[in-house]
Amino acid sequence: MSREIIHNADISTAGADSIMRKYVLLAAGMGLAGIAALAVAGRTSDAQQSGPAVADSIAATVLAAGDTAGLPGLRQPIFFRHDIHAGQYKIECQYCHYSVAVSSEPGIPTLETCMGCHTAVSGTDSASRAEIRLLRTAWSEKKPIEWNRVHFLARHVHFPHANHIKAMGPNACATCHGDVARMPQVYKVNNVNNMGWCISCHIERKVTRDCTACHY
Ligand code: HEC
Numbered sequence: 001m002s003r004e005i006i007h008n009a010d011i012s013t014a015g016a017d018s019i020m021r022k023y024v025l026l027a028a029g030m031g032l033a034g035i036a037a038l039a040v041a042g043r044t045s046d047a048q049q050s051g052p053a054v055a056d057s058i059a060a061t062v063l064a065a066g067d068t069a070g071l072p073g074l075r076q077p078i079f080f081r082h083d084i085h086a087g088q089y090k091i092e093c094q095y096c097h098y099s100v101a102v103s104s105e106p107g108i109p110t111l112e113t114c115m116g117c118h119t120a121v122s123g124t125d126s127a128s129r130a131e132i133r134l135l136r137t138a139w140s141e142k143k144p145i146e147w148n149r150v151h152f153l154a155r156h157v158h159f160p161h162a163n164h165i166k167a168m169g170p171n172a173c174a175t176c177h178g179d180v181a182r183m184p185q186v187y188k189v190n191n192v193n194n195m196g197w198c199i200s201c202h203i204e205r206k207v208t209r210d211c212t213a214c215h216y
Pocket residue numbers: 034035037038078079080081084085089091109110111113114115116117118121122123124125127128129131132135
């Protein structure tokens with residue numbers, strides 16, 4: 001089984017731009033909210049090209065058949081790729097994890113959010129078309145996707161995302177979750193089920209260590 005991942009140097013900025021323009025046109029024609037989000041991401045990257053060096057869209061790796069079985073992390077019912085959505089197309093984390101700055105729970109996007117784009121976006125190769133077909137079938141059958149949860153604390157512990165985002169900023173995700181925008185499949189970078197991990201950062205940042213702050 002091949003674990004070789006081919007880094008796709010072929011996706012030049014020009015290529016990404018023309019794809020983006022296609023989606024901008026689609027957005028103009030169909031008025032889809034999700035596609036409009038892609039159009040905004042496209043504009044940002046245009047602006048960045050003429051400006052100083054700012055992290056631009058990260059070309060997602062091309063995975064050959066057989067590679068996916070060796071990826072770290074849990075297999076999901078649909079092969080949803082953060083490296084494509086958050087990396088290559090630069091869709092903001094909070095577009096999908098909509099409540100991360102205001103609630104304990106970050107929020108997992110509904111099928112409706114996915115279909116804001118995937119009514120129009122059907123995929124460019126056979127592998128992506130097959131996965132997007134699964135998504136469209138779930139949508140037409142009104143069956144929510146049961147994502148397997150990767151990070152899961154014991155029930156006696158309380159982790160409020162909002163407090164952390166307020167104190168550490170909207171881009172703090174990587175501090176705890178690693179560089180998700182480069183992950184074809186999400187995996188645990190830190191062992192969150194370990195009190196010592198929480199406490200050492202709380203000591204470092206002079207945050208409470210009161211048992212009742214974290215335990216019910
Ligand atoms: C803002 C637009 C947008 C949203 C929202 C969106 N996608 Fe996508 N998605 C894309 C684009 C663009 C591609 C790349 C399609 C291509 O060129 O093959 C893609 C690709 C995919 C693929 C194929 C990946 C592969 O194997 O190559 C799957 C599966 C997918 N999306 C599932 C989802 C799911 C599930 C959701 C909701 C949780 C979602 N998408 C939300 C724009 C979006």
